Amino acid sequence: MSTRDEQPLPGAGALISARGLRKSYGRTEALRGASLDLHEGEILAVTGASGSGKSTLLHCLSGIVRPDEGTVTYGGEELGGLPEGRLSELRRRDFGVVFQFGQLIPELTALDNVALPLLLAGTRRGEANERAGEWLERFGVRGQADLRPGGMSGGQSQRVALARALVTGPRAVFADEPTGALDTLAGEQVMTALVHTARESATAVLLITHDAQVAAYADREVGLRDGAVHSGSAQAAGQEAVRREG
Amino acid sequence: MYSGYSRRMSTRHVLLGLLAAGPTHGYDLKQQHDARFPQARPLAYGQVYTTLQRLVRDGLAAVEGTDSDGGPERTLYRSTDEGSGELARWAEEITAPAPFVTNEIFAKVVVSILVAAAGTRTAPEGRKPDAAAHLRAQRAAHMERMRELTALKTAPGADLSTVLSADYALAHLDADVRWMTTTSARIDTLTAEVNAI
Amino acid sequence: MKADIRIAWTLARGSERREWWRISLTLLGALLATGFALAAVTIAAVPGQVSIPYAHGLLDQPGQRAGVVLTLVLLLIPVLGFLGQCARIGAVHRHRRTAGMRLAGASPAQMRRIAAAESGFACLAGSTAGSAAFAVLLAVTGHAPRPVAWTGFAAVVVAVPLVAALVSVFALRHVVASPLDHVRTTGPDRGRRAVLGFMLAAALIATAGLLTLFPASLGFTPFALLVLGLVVFSGAGAIWTAGAFAAFVGRRLTLRAKSPAVLIAASRLAHDPWAAARTHAALLLVTVVGVGFVGVRGVLLETLSVGYRPVDLAFYTTGIDLAGSAVLVALAISLCGLAVGTAESLATRRRGLAAQAAAGVPHRVLAKAALLETALPLAPALLLAGTGGTVVYLVYATIAGTGAPLLPLLVPVAVYAACVLAAATSLPLLRRVAHPAELRFT
Structure with a gap:
């Protein structure tokens, strides 16, 4: 079960592959040699207690933070060696990120928030708004298009955040406790929306959670303890799980 | 079940x-x-x-x-x-809030600890029951069942009865999983306590 | 670039009231800067000996005009300090917003362009308004500047927003690097700027010393360099003292405080000792200049009163009073900066303050803590700034061979009182911010 000692090669067929990640913040070691594969189109839950390094792992995999040691490979590129501009482009085009709360820009309406990644990529305003509107519709928040984040409920703003993460048609979505600030029913709506869309568009999802009910939406689960993977394997048979759902 | x-x-x-x-x-x-x-x-x-x-x-x-x-x-x-x-x-009539919960998992954990302690005294060879490993395996089984139930309730066209009864089962399994997580974290203390009696 | 400007505009449109405060105050600062710069250009462009019917003939001769131009240019320093203070309004919030944009995939270069567009446009509005007001003033006085002055005007109108845009890009340099919301208010600062100030002062004084070794160049230059060096030296010293004293007092009082207000203020100081130094930098410099100026004025008037006709004396007193009003304007601008800084500090911490109020800390204690936070580190810094200014005018009095006036010693006391009053202007804001109901909205 344990992969702490071995350092397998980057998994074949993995979309994103992390090997031997180490990251410290001051004297706190957040990651101590974590390895993980996220496969094309799979939904992977990463679970663990508070302070086990879950969020740091997500930050390293999505290119938000550079690890002190170890490699993150995506599409044949090593993220650690990429310039900041290229990482921004990856976050804009290939990745989507959803946090527990607060990732929406308070000055922008729901529609503008969702259109933002498109505008940053140089899409025309009209087209960006149209596509953003479609995504709001899909997540059942079309009616909130003109509201700013301050005027929406937690569940609504999380669904807007999901729309923003998915609007560019990313290959991977990184979700850090996306339902952490929501009640059960709102959380269920957010998770159902995320899982359905991800399956439809074969988007891979890395789902960070401490909640077993949320982890159950995933195809497989990897447990983190003290900054390393301790249960579920790095590479595991994620592919079958994907096929099971079709 | x-x-x-x-x-x-x-x-x-x-x-x-x-x-x-x-x-x-x-x-x-x-x-x-x-x-x-x-x-x-x-x-x-x-x-x-x-x-x-x-x-x-x-x-x-x-x-x-x-x-x-x-x-x-x-x-x-x-x-x-x-x-x-x-x-x-x-x-x-109000349903009594489960006054005595039979906790088979807890019983197995305690027995595993007892047998393991006895094993080290008498026969150091052979397969020893490992309470921590048992909890991990049990958690994996629970999670597998929870994934099935979640897939059932999120399947397109699932009716509300299915969703609600799946939710009920999920909440109970989740309670077990939480308990197993906290127990795993305190298994050493438990071992010491069980062996002290 | 067009897309970036559009995003900047959309952001500005959705901004909350505080952001509009920042934009308005920035606009005001840009207006002041433009006004001073345009006035300087106009006076500098006047050729040779002329007769100007203002200020008792002070503007008639090229040499005195140069002095006036220098004063106007020096007035830009407190204005810049004020603009810097305005840039801090809502800084924490904007940092967070920037991080959010980076998370959505904005590149560092895009964020710089958006930030530059935001403040550039606010300042362009300010400089345009400033030049319009100045044009009206010119029309009223009937002065027609030479063509070369018009080139200068155009340069000023363009330069003010350009500099503002560059400054805001510089202020954002740490944030654009990280998409996670890591806002560090302390850290890189640590009084490094004060050390730079010391080095500059040492260089100035050393140059002055070297120049006195070559009698050929002896004249006004070494003395001016010496004065400038002393001013910079005591300014830097006062800023450093403010920071170091805040750190020291913060640590000591946190352990020994007997009243809750002192405890709260002391822990805040210990947490971020250089915040005070940053806020008060311009003010301390103005105090050094102010004390020195009042002293020099006293000495000068005493020397002049012997053997000058009243008409000639009026010429000198007008010049001195004009310089005096420049110092007063600088002081007023710095005090505005202090008030804005205190208000901003309260607004930034409103969640914490509301939580304290909700936990039962009386309003009185919070208000006292807010005032102490300004008053504690300012006392020794002003003392040092006052000493620096006193040395400047004592040197002058020794050279002139007159007695030293005592009036300047009141200046630091007056400035101190004004500072506490300026900080007190933010107390009504505290009453609104530190309300448990604020927890609901922040």
Whole structure:
């Protein structure tokens, strides 16, 4: 079960592959040699207690933070060696990120928030708004298009955040406790929306959670303890799980 | 095995409730029961007929007549006034919040610790039960079942009954998982405590 | 670039009231800067000996005009300090917003362009308004500047927003690097700027010393360099003292505080000792200049009163009073900066303050803590700034061979009182911010 000692090669067929990640913040070691594969189109839950390094792992995999040691490979590129501009482009085009709360820009309406990644990529305003509107519709928040984040409920703003993460048609979505600030029913709506869309568009999802009910939406689960993977394997048979759902 | 309601739940009262809609025969009652409680253990025909006979004996239900519908002859049952009264009383009664929970997992963990301690004293060779590994394996099994239930309830077109009964089971499994997580984190302290007694 | 400007505009449109405060105050600062710069350009462009019917003939001769131009240019320093203070309004919030944009995939270069567009446009509005007002003033006085002055005007109108845009890009340099919301208010600062100030002062004084070794160049230059060096030296010293004293007092008082207000203020100081130094930098410099100026004025008037006709004396007193009003304007601008800084500090911490109020800390204690936070580190810094200014005018008095006036010693006291008053202007804001109901909205 344990992969702490071995350092397998980057998994074949993995979309994103992390090997031997180490990251410290001051004297706190957040990651101590974590390895993980996220496969094309799979939904992977990463679970663990508070302070086990879950969020740091997500930050390293999505290119938000550079690890002190170890490699993150995506599409044949090593993220650690990429310039900041290229990482921004990856976050804009290939990745989507959803946090527990607060990732929406308070000055922008729901529609503008969702259109933002498109505008940053140089899409025309009209087209960006149209596509953003479609995504709001899909997540059942079309009616909130003109509201700013301050005027929406937690569940609504999380669904807007999901729309923003998915609007560019990313290959991977990184979700850090996306339902952490929501009640059960709102959380269920957010998770159902995320899982359905991800399956439809074969988007891979890395789902960070401490909640077993949320982890159950995933195809497989990897447990983190003290900054390393301790249960579920790095590479595991994620592919079958994907096929099971079709 | 987790089901939509516990094994102790009164099949009598559920059948009485189904009869409240009007006279029905045993086969239909079984079908209706399984449709309304999709996550529950399906009723056996034998159990349906024994229960109906007991209801008639106690005066809570009565035989309405028979029909054959071209096939074999079937008995129609209906609820009596006493049956309606009993049903109302049961439906209003507060369900006792599980005073004694049988916790098989906890029993296995404690026994594993005891056996492991005994094993080191007598026979150091051989396979020793490992409480921590047991908890991990049990958690994996729970998670697998939870994934199944989640897939069931998020499948397109799942009706609300399915969703709600899956939710009930999920919440109970989740409670087990939480308990296993905290127990795993404190297994060393538990081992010391168990071996000290 | 067009897309970036559009995003900047959309952001500005959705901004909350505080952001509009920042934009308005920035606009005001840009307006002041433009006004001073345009006035300097106009006076500098006047050729040779002329007769200007203002200020008792002070503007008639090229040499005195140069002095006036220098004063106007020096007035830009407190204005810049004020603009810097305005840039801090809502800084924490904007940092967070920037991080959010980076998370959505904005590149560092895009964020710089958006930030530059935001403040550039606010300042362009300010400089346009400033030049319009100045044009009206020119029309009223009937002065027609030479063509070369018009080139200068155009340069000023363009330069003010350009500099503002560059400054805001510089202020954002740490945030654009990280998409996670890591806002560090302390850290890189640590009084490094004060050390730079010391080095500059040492260089100035050393140059002055070297120049006195070559009698050929002896004249006004070494003395001016010496004065400038002393001013910079005591300014830097005062800023450093403010920071170091805040750190020291913060640590000591946190352990020993007997009243809750002192405890709260002391822990805040210990947490971020250089915040005070940053806020008060311009003010301390103005105090050094102010004390020195009042002293020099006293000495000068005493020397002049012997053997000058009243008409000639009026010429000198007008010059001195004009310089004096420049110092007063600088002081006023710095005090505005202090008030804005205190208000901003309260607004930034409103969640914490509301939580304290909700936990039962009386309003009185919070208000006292807010005032102490300004008053504690300012006392020794002003003392040092005052000493620096006193040395400047004592040197002058020794050279002139007169007695030293005592009036300048009141200046630091007056400035101190004004500072506490300026900080007190934010107390009504505290009352609104530190309300438990604020927890609901922040």
